[in-house]
Amino acid sequence: xxxxxxxxxxxxxxxxxxxxxxxxxxxxxxxxxxxxxxxxxxxxxxxxxxxxxxxxxxxxxxxxxxxxxxxxxxxxxxxxxxxxxxxxxxxxxxxxxxxxxxxxxxxxxxxxxxxxxxxxxxxxxxxxxxxxxxxxxxxxxxxxxxxxxxxxxxxxxxxxxxxxxxxxxxxxxxxxxxxxxxxxxxxxxxxxxxxxxxxxxxxxxxxxxxxxxxxxxxxxxxxxxxxxxxxxxxxxxxxxxxxxxxxxxxxxxxxxxxxxxxxxxxxxxxxxxxxxxxxxxxxxxxxxxxxxxxxxxxxxxxxxxxxxxxxxxxxxxxxxxxxxxxxxxxxxxxxxxxxxxxxxxxxxxxxxxxxxxxxxxxxxxxxxxxxxxxxxxxxxxxxxxxxxxxxxxxxxxxxxxxxxxxxxxxxxxxxxxxxxxxxxxxxxxxxxxxxxxxxxxxxxxxxxxxxx
Numbered sequence: 001x002x003x004x005x006x007x008x009x010x011x012x013x014x015x016x017x018x019x020x021x022x023x024x025x026x027x028x029x030x031x032x033x034x035x036x037x038x039x040x041x042x043x044x045x046x047x048x049x050x051x052x053x054x055x056x057x058x059x060x061x062x063x064x065x066x067x068x069x070x071x072x073x074x075x076x077x078x079x080x081x082x083x084x085x086x087x088x089x090x091x092x093x094x095x096x097x098x099x100x101x102x103x104x105x106x107x108x109x110x111x112x113x114x115x116x117x118x119x120x121x122x123x124x125x126x127x128x129x130x131x132x133x134x135x136x137x138x139x140x141x142x143x144x145x146x147x148x149x150x151x152x153x154x155x156x157x158x159x160x161x162x163x164x165x166x167x168x169x170x171x172x173x174x175x176x177x178x179x180x181x182x183x184x185x186x187x188x189x190x191x192x193x194x195x196x197x198x199x200x201x202x203x204x205x206x207x208x209x210x211x212x213x214x215x216x217x218x219x220x221x222x223x224x225x226x227x228x229x230x231x232x233x234x235x236x237x238x239x240x241x242x243x244x245x246x247x248x249x250x251x252x253x254x255x256x257x258x259x260x261x262x263x264x265x266x267x268x269x270x271x272x273x274x275x276x277x278x279x280x281x282x283x284x285x286x287x288x289x290x291x292x293x294x295x296x297x298x299x300x301x302x303x304x305x306x307x308x309x310x311x312x313x314x315x316x317x318x319x320x321x322x323x324x325x326x327x328x329x330x331x332x333x334x335x336x337x338x339x340x341x342x343x344x345x346x347x348x349x350x351x352x353x354x355x356x357x358x359x360x361x362x363x364x365x366x367x368x369x370x371x372x373x374x375x376x377x378x379x380x381x382x383x384x385x386x387x388x389x390x391x392x393x394x395x396x397x398x399x400x401x402x403x404x405x406x407x408x409x410x411x412x413x414x415x416x417x418x419x420x421x422x423x424x425x426x427x428x429x430x431x432x433x434x435x436x437x438x439x440x441x442x443x444x445x446x447x448x449x450x451x452x
Contacts, residue, residue: 053092053365055080055352056115058136059127059150060103061332064197064227067253067284070332071344072127072150073098077329078322078345079352079390086391089356090365094123101132103197108132112139123365124148124355126348130171130199137164146367146374148351150344153202158417163367165374165418167347167409168278168307171199175206176449177305177424178248178275180441183214183449184426185303187273191221191244193235193251193259200227200250203277207248209451220244227255236262239272250277257288264293271301278306278427283338286433299429303438306343307409307422315388315408319349338433350407354378357393357405378412378420380404 057076061069076096084093099115101108108131116122124146128136133151140147141163149164152171156164168174182190190211194200201224211217221242223235232255239247240263251259256276263272271293281304290298320340327336339345358373359365377393380386384402387393396403404411412420424441 053094053121053123056097056099057127058099061100063103065103070330074326074330075345075348077326079349083390089359103131105132105135144368171202172206175203176210179210187246189220189245191239191247193223193249195225195227195251210449225251232259240266246273248275253284261292273301276304278343304427306427319408341435346409353390
């Protein structure tokens with residue numbers, strides 16, 4: 001945060017580079033088996049004017065994290081609706097295509113191989129979560145495909161992939177923000193409850209380190225949840241017996257609902273306060289838990305950290321209109337209004353606008369040509385016109401003006417490893433399932449809890 005390159009605690013950068021080098025080799029070997037194209041894939045070449053471009057949404061649509069894919073797909077449909085209405089990108093209309101990784105790194109590789117084998121004119125990729133990013137990002141890079149991923153994995157903190165961008169912080173930063181919320185509320189006895197999936201487990205060690213650094217906090221229970229399970233009786237009993245003041249957690253969908261329902265019952269039908277990750281700003285989780293414990297009972301006892309996306313930017317009114325227009329279009333999405341501040345919705349919508357404007361700015365749909373213009377558009381330049389929509393950016397570029405994109409999530413400033421860090425806020429749910437900002441977290445407090 002503060003615009004500086006961060007080096008998180010854990011494995012040194014050299015070890016991470018070796019790990020990722022080996023990973024790339026393994027992925028290449030798998031790719032040869034399933035027929036992945038090499039570095040000269042057609043998506044790296046300019047496309048003929050008028051040919052539709054495709055944005056693959058590479059994410060879980062089935063499996064334990066299946067709630068994520070539909071959110072990302074909705075973001076794609078919302079952003080491309082405006083882009084297509086004003087003529088598309090360089091004469092190309094844009095389509096969205098779902099690619100189901102099942103939330104599994106092994107399943108993701110053949111799914112992406114099939115994507116390349118059957119999809120022409122790929123503009124760029126959005127999605128890819130912490131579940132599968134480590135295996136698919138190298139494949140995107142080898143095909144010169146720009147990707148915007150919703151991953152917090154530490155592998156990407158200090159190793160550069162030229163075609164990879166992320167608009168969310170590493171999970172280590174997310175975990176620090178959770179601990180900051182707990183400290184602000186005066187909680188000292190903490191229970192941890194995180195799913196056994198890769199995306200959830202990346203929070204655990206950073207949370208432990210931040211709690212230790214806080215000095216006056218201690219972990220009284222640390223539970224790993226089998227996210228395929230339907231009951232968590234033993235874990236709930238352990239948490240209640242430890243008498244924590246708060247539970248810090250990430251367990252998406254049914255798993256989180258099951259655990260908290262059982263804790264609620266075992267605790268004499270009294271809620272233990274919860275601090276969730278930004279991924280728990282999720283309509284499936286909200287619908288399930290409010291049914292189990294009551295809406296008011298839940299919303300009074302739940303906080304989630306999130307990067308600032310409160311609806312106070314000029315981009316928000318159009319964004320809101322476009323998202324709401326997708327009602328009923330995506331399977332697995334009920335009330336789209338509950339998604340307006342979901343991180344995947346906000347940041348991937350912005351990512352699509354940024355990449356599309358970069359293609360216009362460069363005059364090319366080739367990732368190898370326009371990727372550097374992504375950095376130019378987000379950083380801005382002296383005298384640049386600030387724009388908050390694709391249409392406004394397109395008009396400014398046609399008038400030969402420099403632009404800076406101010407999106408729903410604010411401004412984006414990428415570090416040397418193409419990660420953009422923003423301020424964090426404490427989010428509360430409303431009774432309607434939407435969220436509000438209960439307060440922006442103090443940067444000094446966040447820095448004091450960093451264990452890197």
